[in-house]
Amino acid sequence: METPLSPLEFARRTRRLHGAREGVVDGDLRLTYEQFFDRCDRWSSAMQGLGVSQGDRVAAISPNTHAQLESFYSVPQLGAVLVPINYRLTPPTGRPSARSSSAATW
Numbered sequence: 001m002e003t004p005l006s007p008l009e010f011a012r013r014t015r016r017l018h019g020a021r022e023g024v025v026d027g028d029l030r031l032t033y034e035q036f037f038d039r040c041d042r043w044s045s046a047m048q049g050l051g052v053s054q055g056d057r058v059a060a061i062s063p064n065t066h067a068q069l070e071s072f073y074s075v076p077q078l079g080a081v082l083v084p085i086n087y088r089l090t091p092p093t094g095r096p097s098a099r100s101s102s103a104a105t106w
Helices: 007-018 033-049 066-077 091-100
Strands: 022-026 029-032 057-061 081-085
Touching: 007 033, 007 066, 022 033, 022 066, 029 033, 033 066, 057 066, 057 091, 066 081, 081 091
Parallel strands: 057 081
Antiparallel strands: 022 029
């Protein structure tokens, strides 16, 4: 049986098969896959409460941390599109990128 391994399918499969295993290490923060995907679910729920829905674009500015990784799962769970913005950009440089993305929120 072949199953397409999209990022969301990867999340479901990993949570089911390896939920208790350590999956994310970010400095002192250590999360099992279950804890990590639970955080993604809560973030998705919060964004949904803010009105983010399928097809919306969500711009995110974040360094390479667990928060950025969470955004790669939580935004697509809603059917929204993640628009990562380089956190090293200065406001005058980054603002046009965010605006031109037509992001619903950022």
